[in-house]
Structure formats: structure tokens, C-alpha cells
Amino acid sequence: MSERLTQGPRIEYEGAPIKGELISSEKIAAKVTELADRIYEDYKGKELVLIGILKGASRFKSDLMAELGRGNKKTGRKPRNVKEAHLGTSSYGSEITSSGDVKKTLELDTDIEGKHAIVVEDIIDTGHTLKDVLEYLEGKGPASLEVCVLLDKAKERQVEVETKYVGFEIPSVFVVGYGLDFDEDYRNLPNIAIVDTSRI
Ligand code: IMP
Numbered sequence: 001m002s003e004r005l006t007q008g009p010r011i012e013y014e015g016a017p018i019k020g021e022l023i024s025s026e027k028i029a030a031k032v033t034e035l036a037d038r039i040y041e042d043y044k045g046k047e048l049v050l051i052g053i054l055k056g057a058s059r060f061k062s063d064l065m066a067e068l069g070r071g072n073k074k075t076g077r078k079p080r081n082v083k084e085a086h087l088g089t090s091s092y093g094s095e096i097t098s099s100g101d102v103k104k105t106l107e108l109d110t111d112i113e114g115k116h117a118i119v120v121e122d123i124i125d126t127g128h129t130l131k132d133v134l135e136y137l138e139g140k141g142p143a144s145l146e147v148c149v150l151l152d153k154a155k156e157r158q159v160e161v162e163t164k165y166v167g168f169e170i171p172s173v174f175v176v177g178y179g180l181d182f183d184e185d186y187r188n189l190p191n192i193a194i195v196d197t198s199r200i
């Protein structure tokens with residue numbers, strides 16, 4: 001089950017229009033472990049490829065891959081191999097609302113035909129990006145195709161997308177950090193933080 005979240009204490013980042021933390025890096029790490037446990041169980045004995053959507057999901061996908069390669073003594077999860085693929089999309093530019101017009105900035109860089117694929121994305125908002133990505137990837141002939149998304153702004157959905165793995169359901173606020181950007185900034189914050197949209 002995904003957890004409901006509200007804005008945490010105000011944290012100052014030098015020069016950044018940040019209101020406060022929404023999700024700490026510790027909470028993110030615990031969620032990555034939990035998702036890796038589920039994925040491990042669901043894909044036992046299957047050839048698996050994780051497709052990261054650039055650039056926002058790079059960090060989440062890397063951490064998920066590393067976790068799957070590490071195993072988890074607590075839950076008995078063994079280290080396992082996964083393949084890595086990338087796909088580039090862009091829809092926001094410097095706006096904070098989705099344009100619904102999804103541009104491909106990089107074609108899929110690894111063959112997924114006949115393989116079990118999971119699209120790893122940072123956030124689902126209106127759903128346009130993932131819907132477009134899923135249609136494109138279905139055309140590449142994977143054995144199966146699922147979605148793993150770290151953040152879900154469920155109230156903003158305009159098109160229906162099936163998301164098998166969801167990290168956190170979040171309110172309708174603009175967030176940055178852990179790979180997510182505002183106009184290419186703040187991807188390197190270690191946590192997920194809320195942008196003060198009155199200051200941008
Ligand atoms: P959608 O197409 O409206 O579902 O938007 C998904 C894409 O928009 C994601 O890949 C993100 O790059 C971007 N996005 C949506 N919400 C946010 C946010 O709060 N912060 C940063 N990027 C966002």
C-alpha cells in the first residue's frame with residue numbers, strides 16, 4: 001500500500017525556492033528496499049530489464065538496480081541480475097504543469113524483445129508521459145511490461161495508466177530532488193522537497 005504524505009518541516013536550501021521536505025532520504029531508501037523485495041518475488045526465474053526514463057528516474061532506477069544486486073538478508077532476498085535500459089522523454093520544459101505533449105529525447109537503447117520489462121519512472125502526474133511511453137515500448141515486443149513509479153500525484157490523473165509498483169502517493173504539489181528537477185535544477189537534493197511556487 002502507498003502511504004499518504006503531507007508537508008514536513010521547513011528546510012532551507014541555499015538559493016532554492018524550497019518550502020520543506022516531503023520525503024526524507026531514509027524513507028526513500030526504505031521504500032526502494034520494499035519495492036526490490038516485491039519485484040524479486042514477482043520476477044523469480046525471469047529475465048528482467050529495468051527501463052529508466054531519463055533524466056528524472058536515473059537515480060531511482062540506479063538505487064533499485066543496486067538493491068536488487070545486493071539482496072536483503074532480513075527478507076531472504078538473494079542478489080539477482082537485471083538488465084538496464086534507458087529512454088528519454090521531456091514534456092515540462094520550464095513550466096510546472098504538464099503540457100501533455102511528450103517529446104522523445106532518446107530512443108530505447110537496449111533490446112527488450114521477449115524480455116520481462118519494468119518501466120522505472122520518477123513521478124506520474126497527468127499520466128500522459130507513461131501512457132505514451134507504454135505504447136511505444138509495447139511496440140518493441142517485451143514478454144511483459146509493468147510500471148514502477150516512485151511518486152504518484154493520483155488526483156492529477158487525466159489518462160488511465162496501470163501502475164503495478166508505486167512508492168508514495170503525494171499531494172498535488174511540485175516537488176524536486178532525488179532526480180526530479182525544476183527547469184534542470186535541484187536534481188541532486190538527497191530527499192524529495194516541495195517547491196515554493198510563489199517564489200519562482
Ligand atoms: P505526466 O506526463 O503529467 O504524468 O508527468 C510526468 C512527468 O512530468 C515526469 O516524468 C516528470 O518529469 C514531470 N513531473 C511531474 N510532476 C513533477 C514534479 O512535481 N516535479 C518534477 N517533475 C515533475
Ligand code: MG
Nearest residue numbers: 054055056122
Ligand atoms: Mg521525467
